[in-house]
Amino acid sequence: MGELTTNVNFIAVIVGAILSFIAGWAWYSPMLFGTKWAEGSGVKLGTANDMPLAAMASQAIGLLLMSWFVGVTAAHEMLATVILATLGFAVLAYSGNTFSGKTAYARNVDAGYWIAALVVMIIVQGVL
Template sequence: MGEIASGVNWLAVILGAVVSFLAGWLWYSPKLFGPKWAEGVGVEMGTANEMPVGAMVSQIVGLLLLSWFVGVTAAAGMLLTVILGTIAFALLGYSGGMFRKNSAYARVTDLGYLVCSVVIMIIIQGLL
Protein backbone atom coordinates (compact mmCIF):
# COMPACT_ATOMS: atom_id res chain seq x y z
CA MET A 1 0.00 0.00 0.00
CA GLY A 2 2.94 2.29 0.59
CA GLU A 3 3.70 2.77 -3.10
CA ILE A 4 0.22 4.19 -3.74
CA ALA A 5 0.09 6.41 -0.68
CA SER A 6 3.64 7.58 -0.03
CA GLY A 7 4.27 11.20 -0.93
CA VAL A 8 0.76 11.74 -2.32
CA ASN A 9 -0.62 15.26 -1.87
CA TRP A 10 -4.07 14.32 -0.53
CA LEU A 11 -5.35 17.90 -0.60
CA ALA A 12 -4.55 18.06 -4.32
CA VAL A 13 -6.18 14.65 -4.87
CA ILE A 14 -9.44 15.68 -3.19
CA LEU A 15 -9.47 19.14 -4.74
CA GLY A 16 -8.72 17.69 -8.19
CA ALA A 17 -11.68 15.31 -7.90
CA VAL A 18 -14.07 17.99 -6.64
CA VAL A 19 -13.06 20.58 -9.26
CA SER A 20 -13.32 17.94 -12.01
CA PHE A 21 -16.79 16.97 -10.77
CA LEU A 22 -17.90 20.60 -10.86
CA ALA A 23 -16.34 20.99 -14.32
CA GLY A 24 -18.54 18.08 -15.42
CA TRP A 25 -21.61 19.97 -14.30
CA LEU A 26 -20.62 22.83 -16.57
CA TRP A 27 -19.36 20.54 -19.37
CA TYR A 28 -22.69 18.71 -19.67
CA SER A 29 -24.86 21.75 -18.94
CA PRO A 30 -27.12 23.48 -21.47
CA LYS A 31 -24.52 26.27 -21.60
CA LEU A 32 -21.86 24.01 -23.14
CA PHE A 33 -22.24 20.51 -24.58
CA GLY A 34 -25.26 19.10 -22.72
CA PRO A 35 -28.12 19.38 -25.22
CA LYS A 36 -26.28 17.97 -28.23
CA TRP A 37 -24.59 15.32 -26.06
CA ALA A 38 -27.97 14.24 -24.64
CA GLU A 39 -29.35 13.94 -28.15
CA GLY A 40 -26.33 11.85 -29.13
CA VAL A 41 -26.83 9.36 -26.28
CA GLY A 42 -30.59 9.24 -26.59
CA VAL A 43 -31.71 10.99 -23.40
CA GLU A 44 -33.80 14.08 -22.80
CA MET A 45 -32.26 16.75 -20.61
CA GLY A 46 -34.37 18.02 -17.73
CA THR A 47 -36.83 15.13 -17.67
CA ALA A 48 -35.53 13.27 -14.60
CA ASN A 49 -37.88 13.31 -11.62
CA GLU A 50 -34.99 13.05 -9.20
CA MET A 51 -31.24 13.45 -9.11
CA PRO A 52 -29.34 10.39 -10.39
CA VAL A 53 -27.66 9.81 -7.02
CA GLY A 54 -26.05 6.48 -7.94
CA ALA A 55 -24.50 7.94 -11.08
CA MET A 56 -23.28 11.01 -9.21
CA VAL A 57 -21.72 8.93 -6.40
CA SER A 58 -20.05 6.66 -8.95
CA GLN A 59 -18.75 9.72 -10.79
CA ILE A 60 -17.21 11.34 -7.72
CA VAL A 61 -15.66 8.04 -6.55
CA GLY A 62 -14.24 7.43 -10.04
CA LEU A 63 -12.86 10.97 -10.17
CA LEU A 64 -11.35 10.56 -6.71
CA LEU A 65 -9.61 7.35 -7.81
CA LEU A 66 -8.42 8.98 -11.03
CA SER A 67 -7.11 11.97 -9.08
CA TRP A 68 -5.35 9.58 -6.70
CA PHE A 69 -3.73 7.92 -9.74
CA VAL A 70 -2.55 11.35 -10.88
CA GLY A 71 -1.27 12.04 -7.35
CA VAL A 72 0.66 8.76 -7.20
CA THR A 73 2.31 9.39 -10.54
CA ALA A 74 3.05 13.00 -9.56
CA ALA A 75 4.76 11.81 -6.36
CA ALA A 76 6.83 9.36 -8.41
CA GLY A 77 7.63 11.93 -11.12
CA MET A 78 5.93 9.82 -13.80
CA LEU A 79 3.76 12.25 -15.76
CA LEU A 80 4.01 10.18 -18.93
CA THR A 81 2.24 7.34 -17.09
CA VAL A 82 -0.75 9.65 -16.53
CA ILE A 83 -0.75 10.62 -20.20
CA LEU A 84 -0.58 6.95 -21.26
CA GLY A 85 -3.40 6.01 -18.87
CA THR A 86 -5.53 8.93 -20.02
CA ILE A 87 -5.15 8.02 -23.68
CA ALA A 88 -5.95 4.37 -22.96
CA PHE A 89 -9.06 5.08 -20.88
CA ALA A 90 -10.26 7.81 -23.24
CA LEU A 91 -10.06 5.40 -26.17
CA LEU A 92 -11.80 2.66 -24.20
CA GLY A 93 -14.58 5.10 -23.32
CA TYR A 94 -14.81 6.20 -26.94
CA SER A 95 -15.09 2.60 -28.14
CA GLY A 96 -17.78 1.96 -25.53
CA GLY A 97 -19.74 4.84 -26.99
CA MET A 98 -19.36 3.27 -30.42
CA PHE A 99 -20.75 -0.04 -29.13
CA ARG A 100 -23.71 1.86 -27.62
CA LYS A 101 -24.13 3.66 -30.96
CA ASN A 102 -23.73 7.08 -29.37
CA SER A 103 -23.19 9.91 -31.84
CA ALA A 104 -19.65 10.96 -32.68
CA TYR A 105 -20.40 14.27 -30.94
CA ALA A 106 -21.38 12.47 -27.72
CA ARG A 107 -18.29 10.26 -27.85
CA VAL A 108 -15.97 13.23 -28.37
CA THR A 109 -17.76 15.16 -25.61
CA ASP A 110 -17.18 12.30 -23.15
CA LEU A 111 -13.57 11.91 -24.29
CA GLY A 112 -13.04 15.66 -23.89
CA TYR A 113 -14.44 15.63 -20.36
CA LEU A 114 -12.05 12.86 -19.32
CA VAL A 115 -9.06 14.71 -20.77
CA CYS A 116 -10.24 18.00 -19.22
CA SER A 117 -10.57 16.29 -15.82
CA VAL A 118 -7.05 14.89 -15.97
CA VAL A 119 -5.64 18.26 -17.04
CA ILE A 120 -7.41 19.88 -14.06
CA MET A 121 -5.96 17.23 -11.74
CA ILE A 122 -2.44 17.68 -13.11
CA ILE A 123 -2.65 21.46 -12.76
CA ILE A 124 -3.88 21.20 -9.17
CA GLN A 125 -1.08 18.72 -8.35
CA GLY A 126 1.41 21.22 -9.79
CA LEU A 127 -0.03 24.17 -7.86
CA LEU A 128 -0.26 22.55 -4.43
Protein backbone atom coordinates in the same frame (compact mmCIF):
# COMPACT_ATOMS: atom_id res chain seq x y z
CA MET B 1 1.14 -0.58 -0.80
CA GLY B 2 3.35 2.29 0.28
CA GLU B 3 3.73 3.54 -3.28
CA LEU B 4 0.02 4.43 -3.23
CA THR B 5 0.39 6.82 -0.31
CA THR B 6 4.04 7.89 0.02
CA ASN B 7 4.51 11.58 -0.85
CA VAL B 8 0.99 11.81 -2.29
CA ASN B 9 -0.60 15.23 -1.81
CA PHE B 10 -4.05 14.12 -0.68
CA ILE B 11 -5.34 17.70 -0.46
CA ALA B 12 -4.53 18.06 -4.18
CA VAL B 13 -6.16 14.68 -4.83
CA ILE B 14 -9.42 15.77 -3.17
CA VAL B 15 -9.39 19.26 -4.69
CA GLY B 16 -8.63 17.81 -8.14
CA ALA B 17 -11.56 15.40 -7.87
CA ILE B 18 -13.94 18.13 -6.70
CA LEU B 19 -12.90 20.58 -9.40
CA SER B 20 -13.16 17.86 -12.06
CA PHE B 21 -16.66 17.02 -10.82
CA ILE B 22 -17.64 20.70 -11.09
CA ALA B 23 -16.05 20.86 -14.55
CA GLY B 24 -18.19 17.85 -15.52
CA TRP B 25 -21.30 19.61 -14.28
CA ALA B 26 -20.49 22.56 -16.56
CA TRP B 27 -19.29 20.32 -19.44
CA TYR B 28 -22.53 18.35 -19.59
CA SER B 29 -24.83 21.30 -18.84
CA PRO B 30 -26.88 23.05 -21.50
CA MET B 31 -24.41 25.96 -21.18
CA LEU B 32 -21.74 23.91 -22.95
CA PHE B 33 -22.24 20.49 -24.54
CA GLY B 34 -25.14 18.97 -22.58
CA THR B 35 -28.08 19.48 -24.90
CA LYS B 36 -26.49 18.06 -28.04
CA TRP B 37 -24.65 15.39 -25.97
CA ALA B 38 -27.98 14.23 -24.48
CA GLU B 39 -29.53 13.96 -27.93
CA GLY B 40 -26.55 11.97 -29.18
CA SER B 41 -26.57 9.74 -26.11
CA GLY B 42 -30.26 8.95 -26.11
CA VAL B 43 -30.89 10.53 -22.73
CA LYS B 44 -33.13 13.36 -21.60
CA LEU B 45 -31.71 16.20 -19.57
CA GLY B 46 -33.79 16.68 -16.47
CA THR B 47 -34.10 19.31 -13.80
CA ALA B 48 -32.03 19.58 -10.66
CA ASN B 49 -34.70 17.48 -8.93
CA ASP B 50 -34.12 14.65 -11.42
CA MET B 51 -30.39 14.21 -10.77
CA PRO B 52 -29.31 10.55 -11.09
CA LEU B 53 -27.77 10.18 -7.64
CA ALA B 54 -26.23 6.74 -8.21
CA ALA B 55 -24.54 7.95 -11.40
CA MET B 56 -23.29 11.08 -9.65
CA ALA B 57 -21.94 9.07 -6.70
CA SER B 58 -20.08 6.64 -8.94
CA GLN B 59 -18.75 9.58 -10.97
CA ALA B 60 -17.45 11.21 -7.78
CA ILE B 61 -15.78 7.97 -6.66
CA GLY B 62 -14.24 7.43 -10.11
CA LEU B 63 -12.90 10.99 -10.18
CA LEU B 64 -11.44 10.57 -6.70
CA LEU B 65 -9.68 7.37 -7.79
CA MET B 66 -8.44 9.01 -10.99
CA SER B 67 -7.18 12.02 -9.04
CA TRP B 68 -5.42 9.67 -6.61
CA PHE B 69 -3.77 7.98 -9.60
CA VAL B 70 -2.61 11.42 -10.78
CA GLY B 71 -1.30 12.10 -7.26
CA VAL B 72 0.62 8.82 -7.12
CA THR B 73 2.21 9.36 -10.51
CA ALA B 74 3.05 12.98 -9.61
CA ALA B 75 4.69 11.87 -6.35
CA HIS B 76 6.87 9.44 -8.27
CA GLU B 77 7.53 11.83 -11.19
CA MET B 78 5.67 9.57 -13.61
CA LEU B 79 2.91 11.85 -14.92
CA ALA B 80 3.43 10.49 -18.43
CA THR B 81 2.05 7.19 -17.10
CA VAL B 82 -1.27 8.74 -16.04
CA ILE B 83 -1.50 10.68 -19.30
CA LEU B 84 -1.04 7.46 -21.27
CA ALA B 85 -3.55 5.60 -19.09
CA THR B 86 -6.16 8.35 -19.39
CA LEU B 87 -5.78 8.52 -23.15
CA GLY B 88 -6.18 4.73 -23.26
CA PHE B 89 -9.33 4.87 -21.12
CA ALA B 90 -10.73 7.73 -23.22
CA VAL B 91 -10.23 5.69 -26.40
CA LEU B 92 -11.81 2.62 -24.76
CA ALA B 93 -14.78 4.72 -23.61
CA TYR B 94 -15.05 6.11 -27.15
CA SER B 95 -15.10 2.56 -28.48
CA GLY B 96 -17.74 1.45 -25.98
CA ASN B 97 -19.84 4.50 -26.78
CA THR B 98 -19.60 3.60 -30.46
CA PHE B 99 -20.98 0.13 -29.71
CA SER B 100 -23.81 1.65 -27.66
CA GLY B 101 -24.88 3.84 -30.57
CA LYS B 102 -23.88 7.28 -29.34
CA THR B 103 -23.29 9.87 -32.02
CA ALA B 104 -19.77 11.02 -32.86
CA TYR B 105 -20.54 14.31 -31.12
CA ALA B 106 -21.54 12.57 -27.88
CA ARG B 107 -18.49 10.29 -28.05
CA ASN B 108 -16.20 13.28 -28.52
CA VAL B 109 -17.82 15.14 -25.62
CA ASP B 110 -17.31 12.13 -23.33
CA ALA B 111 -13.69 11.59 -24.38
CA GLY B 112 -12.99 15.31 -24.18
CA TYR B 113 -14.31 15.42 -20.62
CA TRP B 114 -11.88 12.74 -19.46
CA ILE B 115 -8.98 14.62 -20.98
CA ALA B 116 -10.22 17.90 -19.46
CA ALA B 117 -10.60 16.24 -16.05
CA LEU B 118 -7.03 14.95 -16.31
CA VAL B 119 -5.75 18.42 -17.16
CA VAL B 120 -7.58 19.88 -14.15
CA MET B 121 -6.10 17.20 -11.86
CA ILE B 122 -2.55 17.71 -13.14
CA ILE B 123 -2.83 21.48 -12.72
CA VAL B 124 -4.09 21.06 -9.17
CA GLN B 125 -1.17 18.73 -8.39
CA GLY B 126 1.23 21.38 -9.73
CA VAL B 127 -0.37 24.27 -7.86
CA LEU B 128 -0.92 22.62 -4.49
